[in-house]
Amino acid sequence: MASHHFTCTHQLVFPPLLFSSLQWLQLYLFEIDCLIKLSSSAARIISKSKGFLDPNLSESLKNQDKMSHYFPEEILIEILIKLPVKTLIRFTLVSKSWHTLIRSSNFVSKHLINQNKKIPTFLLLRHFNEDDKKEHYTFHSNDEDSSVSKLAEINFPLKSRVSSTFLRIVGSCNGLICFCDDQFGTFPTKPIILFNPSIQKHLFLPLPTVHPRSRDYVLGFGFDSQKSDFKVLRIVYDKTKSQSQIQSQSPSVDLSAKAEIYSLNKKNWGKIKLTELDSKPICSWRNVYYNGVVHWLAYNKKNSRNFILGFDFRDENFRETLLPEALATAHAASFDVNVHCDDGLAIVEYNGFTRSCNVWVMKEYGVMGSWKKLYNIDLVEGMDEVIGFRNNNGEVFVKMLANDPLPYHLKRGFVVSYDPKSRLIKDLGVLGWLNSLYIHNYIDTLALLA
Numbered sequence: 142m143a144s145h146h147f148t149c150t151h152q153l154v155f156p157p158l159l160f161s162s163l164q165w166l167q168l169y170l171f172e173i174d175c176l177i178k179l180s181s182s183a184a185r186i187i188s189k190s191k192g193f194l195d196p197n198l199s200e201s202l203k204n205q206d207k208m209s210h211y212f213p214e215e216i217l218i219e220i221l222i223k224l225p226v227k228t229l230i231r232f233t234l235v236s237k238s239w240h241t242l243i244r245s246s247n248f249v250s251k252h253l254i255n256q257n258k259k260i261p262t263f264l265l266l267r268h269f270n271e272d273d274k275k276e277h278y279t280f281h282s283n284d285e286d287s288s289v290s291k292l293a294e295i296n297f298p299l300k301s302r303v304s305s306t307f308l309r310i311v312g313s314c315n316g317l318i319c320f321c322d323d324q325f326g327t328f329p330t331k332p333i334i335l336f337n338p339s340i341q342k343h344l345f346l347p348l349p350t351v352h353p354r355s356r357d358y359v360l361g362f363g364f365d366s367q368k369s370d371f372k373v374l375r376i377v378y379d380k381t382k383s384q385s386q387i388q389s390q391s392p393s394v395d396l397s398a399k400a401e402i403y404s405l406n407k408k409n410w411g412k413i414k415l416t417e418l419d420s421k422p423i424c425s426w427r428n429v430y431y432n433g434v435v436h437w438l439a440y441n442k443k444n445s446r447n448f449i450l451g452f453d454f455r456d457e458n459f460r461e462t463l464l465p466e467a468l469a470t471a472h473a474a475s476f477d478v479n480v481h482c483d484d485g486l487a488i489v490e491y492n493g494f495t496r497s498c499n500v501w502v503m504k505e506y507g508v509m510g511s512w513k514k515l516y517n518i519d520l521v522e523g524m525d526e527v528i529g530f531r532n533n534n535g536e537v538f539v540k541m542l543a544n545d546p547l548p549y550h551l552k553r554g555f556v557v558s559y560d561p562k563s564r565l566i567k568d569l570g571v572l573g574w575l576n577s578l579y580i581h582n583y584i585d586t587l588a589l590l591a
Contacts, residue, residue: 276299375402
């Protein structure tokens, strides 16, 4: 086949239908690159001409929309949803039709579904710097063979309005981070914020409608895959005494709970009908999102057993997950809930006497008999707690204490990737307040763009 040479002119034209699908795609992306360069040139011309554009150039830019007709929209979408967010944001400059397509809720949802098929290749790390009084967010590589190197720092546009430190992270999933500026429960009616680091866009949610008489409330963040909807759950607990408890001067109280949920699609709060909910999370700000459900460690006073309290964002119902006997009756303050390499719900059980922890994983979600103790980790001197797991290579992310002569709540720390077998430690290169350190396996999405 004779070689074809294409020149990017004002009027972009496709060659005859003599190519394979792969060649068409290569040519198509070549044309796209030309269009972006042309658009950039046009922008510079407009800037220099103070808004007056040459009529011929203006007409040629209008003709860019015609390029989309060479592919049916469904094929165009199938090509575009496989591209990264940064590229798609650039492609919104190609033409008005592409701008409308990429920013549509249908395309954003399809792109998110495709991204969820991939293994996360980025880590999102947060730390608060005492020197500049700012929260810092950085992307790090998460490939098995990499050294967890820093890729980029994100411009973080938010700042706490109630403290001089950092926002509380409620949770993170599908490219969004949910914050609450409540100083860990001190201010129960302060704003809740959603933020997409990839597109640098944030949204302040309307204030909740249920107002607690106390500071006893819980927040959870997740995604309803059936409706392609991000949701925020808020449970408010009021401690009340029955008449018999008042007469007997009993110190015990009953829990009365109300719940509401915010839907990003509907853009409002709605009430949830609660069945009996006589248990509450042991630590309200420690949770993990997995398989469409947000999970907390909880304690049932009726049978004196620990369990996992979950809320399913798809059917908006609560569920209980039983723990193995060794964990159900243990001191709950000694373990934490997590996700192990995105393949199962996990419990990290600490032993302060041996300076070690056991990692338990539920291999089949929702099946109590599938809990398995995978391995034991010997924590070296200075290690504080496990906060995450790397993708399938056996390494864990651990907070390490800096050598500071300060009280624990003021101590600084850093995050390391730790191989329990070789005991090799890789420093991720950040130093900040110990309680501000956060790490998450991240996928970039277009959420909040539509």
